Amino acid sequence: MASTLSKTSRSSTLKNRNTNPGEVVTLDMVARLAGVSPSTVSRILNGTAVVHAEKTKAVNDAIVKLGFTPNPMARGLAGGRSLSIGVITQAIDSPYYGITMRGIEDELNPSGYSSLYVSGHWNTKTESSCVDMLLSRRVDGIIVLTGRIPDTVLKSCAKKIPVVVTGRSLKASRLLSLTFDSIEGGRLATQHLIELGHRDIACITGNMKHPDAIDRLQGYQQALASACISNDPALVVTGDFTEESGLKAVKKLLSSGRTFTAIFASNDQMALGAALGLHQHGLKVPKDVSLVGFDDLPAATYTLPPLTTIHVSAYELGRLAGSSMLDLIDNRVPVGELPSPKLIPRESSAFLKSR
């Protein structure tokens, strides 16, 4: 079309690509413009073979001129890299893993990869079918954020494509496990409370099907043992990592008759629920009860009183998962390490007052 005069506004629609008929630029068009074969363009794109500098230049020029972007679907179909990584998360709105996903993106996107999120909802079957779905979409690798998918499924999956999994510790070729030292975290939290003079420390655990929950409880017990405080089962109540379960747990604790001056909640969400429960019973944190969480969610900073908690960087977990995946894909050995858990003292824990 000849240049049409627009009024005064030179609104340049994004589709103002360098004059070509078809809406979509294909590799073939690049090849034609550069005067080489499609194979050559592909090779240059993928660094699959050494190509004459001249041709390389011609191709790159053509790519820029046409604004060419390879079609990931075609790539995937043809057997090359689809440049997408499947991420199995449990819920797309998880406060904790949301941050991990962000870390994954920040690591993957600059390398041209995008992530395909699917939610397993803590359901073994759903998670397994997520794997199938991702495989059918030809992802180049799968990152599994905890969940309940059987180890065996993970291992057999790793035979096909690289796998990075968090919250477990299984080993296999092309399969990397990334996990924080939850025992240490649980220990730190409890020890902090002990150092503040508390001896009647309750523990709200996570869902005991999860290694994390088991480890955090174990850390709690170890800390007690180190301080020669006997472990009273009446002080341990099971939650499931949700706010609501924290609330319920506190109510149960409160109605049990067993007194306590501090609570270690196995994650921040349960700690928030616990804080609400305490509030409903007219108890003040930390005046009446000290409270320590686990995770250090953004909410921990902005709750009142700000929550003392164990920092295990969800973001770093994501970054490391992402970069390790890239390593596995390129046949490098991932070397990164997760930072160790750190206590973040805020205002929800205080010295035990004699009363």
Add this chain to the structure above:
Amino acid sequence: MASTLSKTSRSSTLKNRNTNPGEVVTLDMVARLAGVSPSTVSRILNGTAVVHAEKTKAVNDAIVKLGFTPNPMARGLAGGRSLSIGVITQAIDSPYYGITMRGIEDELNPSGYSSLYVSGHWNTKTESSCVDMLLSRRVDGIIVLTGRIPDTVLKSCAKKIPVVVTGRSLKASRLLSLTFDSIEGGRLATQHLIELGHRDIACITGNMKHPDAIDRLQGYQQALASACISNDPALVVTGDFTEESGLKAVKKLLSSGRTFTAIFASNDQMALGAALGLHQHGLKVPKDVSLVGFDDLPAATYTLPPLTTIHVSAYELGRLAGSSMLDLIDNRVPVGELPSPKLIPRESSAFLKSR
């Protein structure tokens, strides 16, 4: 079945599936088993034409027997539906839109669609390139969760595939806008405070580039006007929807010298930040200052004191966005409506006490 040795050596030493030999079941295999042509299988799969009941049965049996799942990438490439919907969110870890994404999934997944999330990070350019990326991945539609992508881009995009966008109100063919009545919400929040006897009501706005922020402020102003309270600019301070900006806003308010007994924060995150700021200055909510948020995030229930806020269901927004997208794809007219904002009185707002 006899083990078919293909001449072209496609080494696959790993076969776990019990029911079928090949690793991946293709449409061709189904066709062969059912004794029909691939075209027919495709047609049955897509309901693209009427097929003899006999053949249909044979095909469906074969599908079940082989455990066949169509490959979305091949589908997309071939020009059919890719069964994936692109979702442009601003940040994958957004507390509010996370819930919306869940609503989208809950609506889309049962219909066999999966969502492809990309983050725009409130950046016009990034968001626009997200669109390109999604188009290149052959999504069947795009859902845009607010953001700053120009309306024009959205409109031109809608010429190619269906678009659903939240937080705006533009109209076009195959383009649906979904937005809560933020003016009403702002009005409700402010009116609630007025009814509690407050007259010096501060407002922390969102980023004023966003319609939502503008509308909520307008609702605030309307409520004041209705109550014949003059609008004092000193009481209005600009935030950007983050907790931190809420914190800063309160500090600014506090140091301005202008007294106030209540705050309407344009979203819960800023309300949480404001609550922290108040706490840091030794002010109690609601004793010294009443506080009302907007959104009704899960955190609003579990913060102390529980936050009075305006409920605009992020989840319903997602469901509606998802179902509307399905409607658009199938050339139906979306009819659903978003629920109107509701005041959720909790403990952060109270009657003004004479002091």
Add this chain to the structure above:
DNA sequence: CTGAAAGCGCTTACAG
């Protein structure tokens, strides 16, 4: 180093 060709798994005109 670099084409030509076959093929990834599916869909859609095109002819019966």
Add this chain to the structure above:
DNA sequence: CTGAAAGCGCTTACAG
């Protein structure tokens, strides 16, 4: 109603 064929956009042995 239903095949055969061409093609979506790319990659990868296979031969020069």
